[in-house]
Amino acid sequence: MSISAFDSTIYRDLFTDRDVAKLFTDTAEIRAMMIVEGALAKAQGALGIIPETAAKAIHRASLELQIDPSALAQETGQNGVPVPALVAAFRKAMEAPEHASYLHWGATSQDIIDTALMLRLRQAVALIEARLDDALDGLGRLAKDHAETPMAARTYGQVAAPSSFGALVASWGRPLLRHKHKLARLSEGFFTLSLSGAAGTSAVWGPQTPSLRASLAQGLGLRDPQHSWHAERDEMAEFAAILSGLLGSLGKIGSDLIILTRSEVAELRLPAAGGSSTMPQKQNPVAPSALVALARHGQAMAHVMQGAVLHAEARDGAAWFSEWLSLPPLVMAAAKASAISADLAQGIAPEPAAMAARLQDPLGLIRAEELSFALAAHMPRPQAQAAIKALCALAQETGRNLSDLVAENHPEISDQAQASITSEIGQAGIEARQFSDEVTSALGGVKDT
Numbered sequence: 001m002s003i004s005a006f007d008s009t010i011y012r013d014l015f016t017d018r019d020v021a022k023l024f025t026d027t028a029e030i031r032a033m034m035i036v037e038g039a040l041a042k043a044q045g046a047l048g049i050i051p052e053t054a055a056k057a058i059h060r061a062s063l064e065l066q067i068d069p070s071a072l073a074q075e076t077g078q079n080g081v082p083v084p085a086l087v088a089a090f091r092k093a094m095e096a097p098e099h100a101s102y103l104h105w106g107a108t109s110q111d112i113i114d115t116a117l118m119l120r121l122r123q124a125v126a127l128i129e130a131r132l133d134d135a136l137d138g139l140g141r142l143a144k145d146h147a148e149t150p151m152a153a154r155t156y157g158q159v160a161a162p163s164s165f166g167a168l169v170a171s172w173g174r175p176l177l178r179h180k181h182k183l184a185r186l187s188e189g190f191f192t193l194s195l196s197g198a199a200g201t202s203a204v205w206g207p208q209t210p211s212l213r214a215s216l217a218q219g220l221g222l223r224d225p226q227h228s229w230h231a232e233r234d235e236m237a238e239f240a241a242i243l244s245g246l247l248g249s250l251g252k253i254g255s256d257l258i259i260l261t262r263s264e265v266a267e268l269r270l271p272a273a274g275g276s277s278t279m280p281q282k283q284n285p286v287a288p289s290a291l292v293a294l295a296r297h298g299q300a301m302a303h304v305m306q307g308a309v310l311h312a313e314a315r316d317g318a319a320w321f322s323e324w325l326s327l328p329p330l331v332m333a334a335a336k337a338s339a340i341s342a343d344l345a346q347g348i349a350p351e352p353a354a355m356a357a358r359l360q361d362p363l364g365l366i367r368a369e370e371l372s373f374a375l376a377a378h379m380p381r382p383q384a385q386a387a388i389k390a391l392c393a394l395a396q397e398t399g400r401n402l403s404d405l406v407a408e409n410h411p412e413i414s415d416q417a418q419a420s421i422t423s424e425i426g427q428a429g430i431e432a433r434q435f436s437d438e439v440t441s442a443l444g445g446v447k448d449t
Contacts, residue, residue, distance in 0.1 A: 006332045014290055017335035019127050023120045024328045026069035032116035033086060036220070037104060038062025040195070043215040047208055050102040057099035065093045080317055083109035106197055106204030110230050110315060114194035117327075118222055121239075122191045124331050129183055131338035132176060132246075133443055138345025139173035140439030142166070147432035150425060151267065151355035152366055154259075161369050162359060162424050165350045166432030172256070173435055175249035176341075177442055182242050190239055193217040196228030199314045231311045236323060243334040244302035250337040251295025257288035257344065267354045271347025287340050294340075298333030301326040363395045364402040370424050371406050374413045 002008040005015045012018070022028060038059040045055020067089050075085035083104075091100035104112070147166035152159045195213050196202045202209040210226070217224035229235075260268040261283070270285060304326040311319040359366060368388055375384035388402075391409065395402045406413065 020124050020335040030067050032119045033112050034062045036115045039219045050105050054099040054102040061094045081109040083112050108198045111194045118191045128335050128338050131342050134342035135345045136439050140436045143169040143432040144436035147429040152358045164425050164428040167428035170432045170435035172253045179246040192225045193222040200228030200230050233309045233311045237306050237309045240302040240305035244299045247295040247298040250341050251292045254288035254291025258285050261285045269349045294333040294337040298330050301330040
C-alpha cells in the first residue's frame with residue numbers, strides 16, 4: 001500500500017474523488033502559485049510598482065510556462081517551502097532577465113502558498129457542495145416516498161418504538177442541510193487573499209499596499225482581508241471543523257447502513273455491494289464502510305488542524321507544515337464521502353416486508369411504551385409503567401404476546417391493545433415530509449432524474 005491511500009492507483013476508486021485529487025497534485029499547486037505570481041505582477045504593473053512591460057511579460061509567462069515539480073524538490077527540502085525554487089525556475093524559464101527580476105516583487109513565500117491554496121480550496125468546496133446537493137436530492141426523495149413506511153426505531157441498538165423509514169432518512173439529511181448552509185456561508189468570506197510581505201508589514205509597497213491588495217484580490221476573485229493573516233489560523237481551523245462535522249454526519253449514515261444491511265436485519269438493499277474472495281454469499285457494505293473510515297480519518301486530520309492554530313509569532317514553520325500534512329487528506333475525505341453518500345442516496349432501497357416483520361415480532365414488545373401510556377389513563381403513570389414492564393418480563397419468560405397479557409391483566413385498555421401498530425408512528429411521517437420540502441426549497445426544486 002502507498003503511504004497515502006488517496007494517492008494509490010489500487011485504492012483510488014475506494015477513497016479518492018478524482019476531480020478533487022487533481023487540485024492537490026504537485027502540478028496543480030505549482031500552476032496555482034504561478035497564477036498568483038502572474039496576477040501579482042499584473043496588479044503591480046498597473047500601479048507603477050514595477051515596470052508595466054515587465055508585468056506583462058511575467059503575467060504572460062505565468063500562463064504559458066511549465067515548471068517540473070521534481071526540479072523543486074532539493075531546494076524545497078532545504079528551504080522548507082517551494083517558492084524560492086519556483087521563483088528561480090520561473091525566472092530562468094522566462095529567458096528575459098530584465099523582466100524576470102521583478103517577479104515576486106515584495107511578496108513572501110507564505111503570501112504565494114496561502115493564496116494559491118485558497119484558489120484550489122475554492123474549487124474543492126464547489127465540488128463538495130455539488131456532491132452534497134446530489135446526496136440531499138436523493139435523501140429528499142427517499143424521505144417523501146417512505147414517509148409512512150413503518151419500521152422499528154432502535155435506541156442503544158435495541159428495538160425501541162415504531163417509526164418510519166422516511167423519518168430515519170430525514171435524520172440523516174437534516175444535518176447535511178445544515179452543513180450545506182455552513183459551506184455557503186463559508187464561501188462568502190473564507191477564500192481570502194494573503195499579501196503582506198516578509199513579516200506581515202508590507203514594508204516594500206508602503207502606502208500602495210491597500211490598493212495593491214485590493215487589486216490583486218479582485219483579479220483573483222478572493223476576499224481582501226485588509227491586513228496580514230500569516231499567523232492567524234483560526235479561520236483555517238474553522239474550515240477544518242466544518243469539514244469534520246460534515247464527515248461525522250456522513251459517517252453516521254454509513255454506520256446506520258451497515259447495521260440495516262446486516263444479514264439478520266436486511267431491512268435495506270444497497271445499490272452495489274462487495275464480494276468475498278472465498279464466501280460466495282457475501283454482500284459486503286463496502287460504500288457504507290468507506291463512509292465510516294473516511295469520517296474517522298478526516299476527523300483525526302481536523303484535530304491536527306485545530307492544533308495548527310497555535311501558530312507562533314509572525315510565522316511558525318511547524319504549525320504551517322502540520323496544515324500541509326493534514327488539510328489535503330481532510331478535504332479529500334470530505335469530497336469522497338460526499339460523493340459516496342450521493343450514490344447511496346440515489347440507490348438504496350428499503351425492504352418494507354422485513355421492516356414490517358420486525359414490528360410484528362411474536363412478543364409484541366415494541367408496543368410497550370404505547371401500552372404504558374394507555375394504561376396511564378387509568379392509574380398513575382409510574383404505576384402503569386411498572387405494570388407494563390413486569391408484563392414485558394413475563395412475555396419474554398413465557399413467549400406470549402405482550403398485547404394478550406395486557407388484555408388479560410388490564411381489560412380496561414383491551415381496545416387499545418388491539419390497535420394497529422402501523423398507525424403508531426407519531427410525527428415520523430410529518431417530519432419526513434417536512435425534510436423533503438426543505439430539500440426542495442434548498443435546492444431550488446427537485447432535480448430531474
